[in-house]
Amino acid sequence: MIPPLLAAAADPVGSGIFLGWAPITISIGNFIVIVAMVVLFVAALFVPFLHDRDE
Amino acid sequence: MPDEKVVPEEPERWSTWTGRARGWMLKRLPPDRLLPEDQPSYVASWIYVFGMGAIASLVFVIGSGIVLALNGPAWYHVSALGHFVNSAHLWSVELLFLTMVVHLWGKYWMAAWRGGRALTWMTGAISFFASIGAAFTGYLVQTNFDSQWIAFEAKDALNAVGIGAWFSVTDLGQLLTWHIVLMPLAVGAIVALHVLLVRVHGVVPPIDAAESDAQLGGSAAVTVAEEPPTAPRPVTESAAAAEPALVAHQEVAR
Numbered sequence A: 001m002i003p004p005l006l007a008a009a010a011d012p013v014g015s016g017i018f019l020g021w022a023p024i025t026i027s028i029g030n031f032i033v034i035v036a037m038v039v040l041f042v043a044a045l046f047v048p049f050l051h052d053r054d055e
Numbered sequence B: 001m002p003d004e005k006v007v008p009e010e011p012e013r014w015s016t017w018t019g020r021a022r023g024w025m026l027k028r029l030p031p032d033r034l035l036p037e038d039q040p041s042y043v044a045s046w047i048y049v050f051g052m053g054a055i056a057s058l059v060f061v062i063g064s065g066i067v068l069a070l071n072g073p074a075w076y077h078v079s080a081l082g083h084f085v086n087s088a089h090l091w092s093v094e095l096l097f098l099t100m101v102v103h104l105w106g107k108y109w110m111a112a113w114r115g116g117r118a119l120t121w122m123t124g125a126i127s128f129f130a131s132i133g134a135a136f137t138g139y140l141v142q143t144n145f146d147s148q149w150i151a152f153e154a155k156d157a158l159n160a161v162g163i164g165a166w167f168s169v170t171d172l173g174q175l176l177t178w179h180i181v182l183m184p185l186a187v188g189a190i191v192a193l194h195v196l197l198v199r200v201h202g203v204v205p206p207i208d209a210a211e212s213d214a215q216l217g218g219s220a221a222v223t224v225a226e227e228p229p230t231a232p233r234p235v236t237e238s239a240a241a242a243e244p245a246l247v248a249h250q251e252v253a254r
Helices: A004-009 A028-046 B017-028 B050-071 B080-107 B117-138 B145-158 B172-201 B218-225 B236-243 B242-253
Strands: A018-021 A026-027
Touching: A004 A028, A004 B050, A018 A028, A028 B080, B050 B080, B050 B172, B080 B117, B117 B145
Parallel strands: none
Antiparallel strands: A018 A026
């Protein structure tokens, strides 16, 4: 049996959660970042830009 | 009051290479275009923000990286402050790539290579790939089992293409030099050139901008109007009244 300390050192960030659709597999972290980029891109096109008060 | 605007002299008048270099630079990038106070109205859109977001992230990446480098690659294993700085380094890299990718998507869909901006586009692409290289070398200097695993997987591929003897991913000292010296210098130089080229040619206008738009500065204006390049100027009420296209852009920007 592997000692807990050695097991933690060998897998410092955990195995993570993976999503899968047929041949596609992606970690939940990467999936969140990609979704965030798409949301930001779409929002950047449609959200009104800030303007000065005197404008 | 004397006119303070710098007027570059004719190249023939320079007698030294430093003078010729100064004339060349002043002609292509006069101070008012290098550090402008205004931008065209079409820049008032969130999609134009992400390039500067990427640069701001890069500043944080370099700042946190300097602190990490000064304390050594194993510091963050034994220090709470080191752990924090290491995490700040990681998350600023995440922000750098996030903002850089949205910047890339925005510029791709507005065909930002238009108007003589091909070199600007190419330097942006090269800086993207150089950043990926810098990030990969960062994975290899974590000094943990993760970096060891990545290095021993990568070495076989690098040996297979014959460069393992010169680029040894299992050599921490060599990888640290790549990650904290060579790659930052490469990324910094390419990003600086990219920004200077943006200043030279001006921010790319919307794809449906009229060719007669008075705000089209830089080489695009030269191509269209056969006039000397002028820095993008702010929109005034009178200018907007005289040029309906400006009003259209303002409406789009709002």
